[in-house]
């Protein structure tokens with residue numbers, strides 16, 4: 001869904017940083033070879049993630065939901081020179097394309113791929129993360145949030161994607177729709193939880209910026 005007119009979206013994108021060539025290539029290969037290419041973050045939000053990561057300058061980054069690796073590479077752009085990015089995806093068929101582009105990006109040795117359910121992998125990571133990007137199974141967002149909060153410190157930033165769910169969060173909820181009520185609840189949790197402070201940005205499908213207190 002477009003929250004802004006396509007003309008305005010084009011203007012915003014053309015007055016933001018250009019999309020690096022490697023990410024253009026990854027987008028093309030994802031569209032040609034992988035199912036559901038719309039899941040990929042894309043040019044504008046990718047540059048937002050890159051910019052946020054550069055401002056935060058994280059040493060350790062956690063990503064939940066790698067897909068073909070687009071957002072991981074964007075986040076890695078801001079990582080400290082000795083930083084590490086851990087990214088988790090349940091779909092093992094995506095491992096080869098992820099590794100190909102992680103290596104091409106120059107961040108290959110600093111990116112660890114984890115394959116499996118994020119809910120069982122996160123508790124096993126003995127790392128404090130400075131930046132977390134949540135972008136996997138929407139129904140599990142509240143659980144991811146609790147699990148990652150355990151792995152952060154005051155000042156860590158947690159980003160959550162798709163929190164506007166194509167605008168469905170402000171429309172009457174269809175009885176068969178199981179996801180929108182969960183995201184409505186998730187957005188309320190982030191707003192009310194006294195352990196964090198949150199702003200919801202209208203970037204692409206909604207991107208929440210949450211700072212741990």
Ligand SMILES: C[S@@+](CC[C@H](N)C(=O)[O-])C[C@H]1O[C@@H](n2cnc3c(N)ncnc32)[C@H](O)[C@@H]1O
Nearest residue numbers: 039040041065067070071089090117118136137
């Ligand atoms: C929206 S895509 C991620 C897109 C990616 N962050 C990007 O911007 O290019 C969501 C991914 O989450 C993965 N996923 C779904 N459930 C998961 C789970 N329980 N644990 C880990 N990954 C999961 C899917 O396999 C899918 O690749």
